[in-house]
Amino acid sequence: MPTSLHRPTATGPDSLAPRAARRPCLEGDGTRSRTPGPQQGRVHQSGSGWSPVYVEENLGVMSVGFLLSSPDDAVIWRGPKKNGLIKQFLRDVDWGEVDYLIVDTPPGTSDEHLSVVQYLSATHVDGAVIITTPQEVALQDVRKEINFCHKVKLPIIGVVENMSGFICPKCKKESQIFPPTTGGAEKMCQNLNVSLLGKVPLDPRIGECCDKGQSFLSEAPESPATSSYRDIIQRIQEYCDQHHLPEEKII
Ligand SMILES: [Zn+2]
Numbered sequence: 001m002p003t004s005l006h007r008p009t010a011t012g013p014d015s016l017a018p019r020a021a022r023r024p025c026l027e028g029d030g031t032r033s034r035t036p037g038p039q040q041g042r043v044h045q046s047g048s049g050w051s052p053v054y055v056e057e058n059l060g061v062m063s064v065g066f067l068l069s070s071p072d073d074a075v076i077w078r079g080p081k082k083n084g085l086i087k088q089f090l091r092d093v094d095w096g097e098v099d100y101l102i103v104d105t106p107p108g109t110s111d112e113h114l115s116v117v118q119y120l121s122a123t124h125v126d127g128a129v130i131i132t133t134p135q136e137v138a139l140q141d142v143r144k145e146i147n148f149c150h151k152v153k154l155p156i157i158g159v160v161e162n163m164s165g166f167i168c169p170k171c172k173k174e175s176q177i178f179p180p181t182t183g184g185a186e187k188m189c190q191n192l193n194v195s196l197l198g199k200v201p202l203d204p205r206i207g208e209c210c211d212k213g214q215s216f217l218s219e220a221p222e223s224p225a226t227s228s229y230r231d232i233i234q235r236i237q238e239y240c241d242q243h244h245l246p247e248e249k250i251i
Contacts, residue, residue, distance in 0.1 A: 050062065050088075050094065053066060086115045090116075107141060109148040113148065126155070127154060130159045131162050134164055135179065142185075146192055158195035
């Protein structure tokens, strides 16, 4: 099982696995919902548990947001209640047979991260994909996340540098929105001896697709961000293929 420690990312779970892998996504962020597209009230309960919301044939999603009555509702669950919900998402959702389980977690190293790692400790978690942006203030948090992974013995699949430059759609000129003043994720990965899975440039259409619940990969196949996503996905799949036990695979 790979789990992911996320910094805010505009891509969401949809970006993993262009192959026909069945990949559910569990939004492990107990404080807000960032899952676009699927709307509230679409979670059905059956004898075998909650059914995930299928946004594509091979992508099922479960999120706190689905359980709220209005998209503007805030979730302010804390402590035991939040952990209870994470447990419920892992235990009571009828995921069916899956190739990957991706747990999308909030930035930082909080309760959610610890809970997810603890609750999944009996399974084989492939590892964490850590998302950062190039600037030092983001990297500082990510260094802590890397430390956290070491502490809880969660393997690190690698780091993705998001918002890594911006290519102007009009003149194709590249500029740095968040200058990597300390060398960005690349330097950090070298220093800490973790893999850099890739860099994803900003493309305004990523946010647009997220808002509409569309797959950026199919909407903007020619974008440099798309080729970058595809490379990253391939590296994650290769890592999981090499490291996972025959039985399970969880992202
Ligand atoms: Zn321009």
